[in-house]
Amino acid sequence: MELHITLEGRRDLIAQLYTQLREGIDSGRLAPGSQLPPSRLLAERLGISRKTVAEVYARLTYDNLLVGLVGKGTFVNVQTTSNRPTVPGEQLAGRAVLRQWREARMPMTQMLHSSVLAHDFLGGASSKNQFPEAGWRRCVLHALRQTGKARGVYSHPEGLPELRDAVARHIGFARGVRCGPQDLVISNGAQQALDLISRVLIEPGAAVVVEEPGYPPARLLFAALGARVVGVGVDEQGLKVSDIPDGTRLIYVTPSHQFPLGMPMSLARRHALLARALALGAIIIEDDYDCEFLYEGRPTPCLQSLDQHGLVAYVGTFSKTMLPELRLGYLVAPPALLNAVIAAKELVDRHTATLTQWALARFINDGFHIKHIRRCHELYASRRERIIQHFQGFLGEWFELVPATAGFHLAALCKRPFDIEKVISQARLVEVGVYSLASFAHFQPPRPGLLLGYGAIETLDIDIGLGRLLNILQRLK
Missing domain, CATH: 1.10.10.10 (Winged helix-like DNA-binding domain superfamily/Winged helix DNA-binding domain)
Structure with missing residues (x-):
């Protein structure tokens, strides 16, 4: 240049x-x-x-x-400083919107990018050292050959037919989702799928229900698009459907593994939620973010498979089974939303990168994906059991685990009052990372407790980390 x-x-x-x-x-x-x-x-x-x-x-x-x-x-000269002229933010006509974005708290980002600790129970992170790099490399080489044959034009906004077919077969087999390739839109992670649904449904002041406590990036996204976000509490059966207010347009839930507490939504509550959505004319976003990892009991039907009226938008991601860096997710859109979502996808970014789409399609079709899930399932099951043993033992004096049958994190609620934030800060001093449930509540203070991820921590580090946590707690007596 x-x-x-x-x-x-x-x-x-x-x-x-x-x-x-x-x-x-x-x-x-x-x-x-x-x-x-x-x-x-x-x-x-x-x-x-x-x-x-x-x-x-x-x-x-x-x-x-x-x-x-x-x-x-x-x-x-690298010591040169820029004197680029700028208009003060408070003088801009859009200052109110800018202030909203500047002041948005991103607890998930802060958690993921905090200093690396030797014994870190980081939620949402998977076991990267289990990833089959050799198999993925073969799939990427296949993808390079496919893109080399392309005409050099933009691809399908809804995603490559080959990947949509592979994903439809996978989620139909693994989760009982009723869809064909024509119902799918490939997105840049689950977060973009949420954004696409929101863009075609939300207008300023529209009422959107989220779980409380819940997933902060979803709540922040809805609010940023002008929604009036309403937090509805959860109990042992999931979202309290009876508390969903009239006028609600969109309902966001994590029924298979409630985030962050972990309990699954009961079948009765799922039917009640579908009935309430039908009465409101509301769309339900079912975020099945770590649905592949089930450890106890029989799988509960996903909301999408129970839906008889086209009200459920099913969102999934490969960040938990593959790598978050790939930014690959998908949306099974109800018929009423499909064309609008595809138009929004094309307007926002044309399409997701075809190189990674070709590679993932080959990865799924050649069996690498399901084999990787099975390996991780066995590993996560053993780590989960190790954590449960600790909380059934001496840590049980301080915490009770929320019953959870899936995913790769657990929530532990305090059984008696103590300064949980002080415990967390002292744990970091001894290289133990545990995380407060308070970060996931917005509308009302939650019951104090911890989120414990076991996707990325090594099994041997669990004993050391929880042992050090117990020592800190015992010093509080």
Whole structure:
């Protein structure tokens, strides 16, 4: 890429060139560390003498804006600070919206990007060292061959037919979802699927129900799009359907493994939720985020398979079974929403990257995906059992586990009053990461407790981490 310089006429060439380069450096357009063209090449391109360019470079070097490195070239000084002019945020017409985005708290992001601890019970993280990299590499090479054959045009906004077919067969087999490839939209993670549904349903002031406590990114997304978000509490059977207010347009739930507490929604409560949604004319978003990992009892039918009226939008992700970095999710859209969601997807980002779509389709079709799930299921089951044993033992004096049959995190509620936040901070001092349930509540303070993820922590680290947690608790007596 050539350096953008424009000169007018033949007068004051040194001043013109100096002014443009200085403005480029001051504004940040020429970033610190950027290499400038050699004086001979720049002079040839601009049709001026090399002496003129050398003189300008010398002046900027004297002003400490450029630095010359012998044998390497001329560079923008890395110590240069940008003087790019800005309008204060409070003077902008859109200041109220900007303030809302600036002040949005992202507890999940803060949790995921906190300092790495030796014994970290991080929720939502999977066991990356179990991922079959060799098999995935083969699938990526296949994807490269497929994209090499493409015509160089944009792909289907709803996703590659090959991947939609593979996903439809997988979730039909594993979760009993009633759909065909034509009902699916491939998204950049489950979060984009939530965004697409919200875009086609939410207008300012629309009532949206979320679980309380619940998944903060969903609540924040709905609010950012102008919804009037209503938190409805949960009990041992899941969302309290009787508390859903009149006028609700959208209901977001995690029925298979309530986030963050973990209890599954009972079958009776599922039928009640479907009936309430029908009476309201509301759409239900069923977020089945870690549905593949079931450890006890028989699977409960997903809401989508029970739906007889086209009210459930089923959202899934490969972040839990594959890698979060891939950003691959999917949406089974009810017929009334499908075309609108596809239009929104095309408008937002055209389509999800086809390279990863081709690779994932091959990964599923060649059996790598189901084999990986089975390996992780066995590993997670053993880690889960180890945590349960600790809380049935000495930790049972302090906490009670919320009964959960699926996923790869557990919630532990405090049985007696103590400063849970102090315990969490002291645990971090001894390299133990446990997380407060308070981060997932917004509308009312939750019962104090901990979220304990076991997807990423090694099995041997569970004993050490929970042993250190017990020592901290015993010092409170």
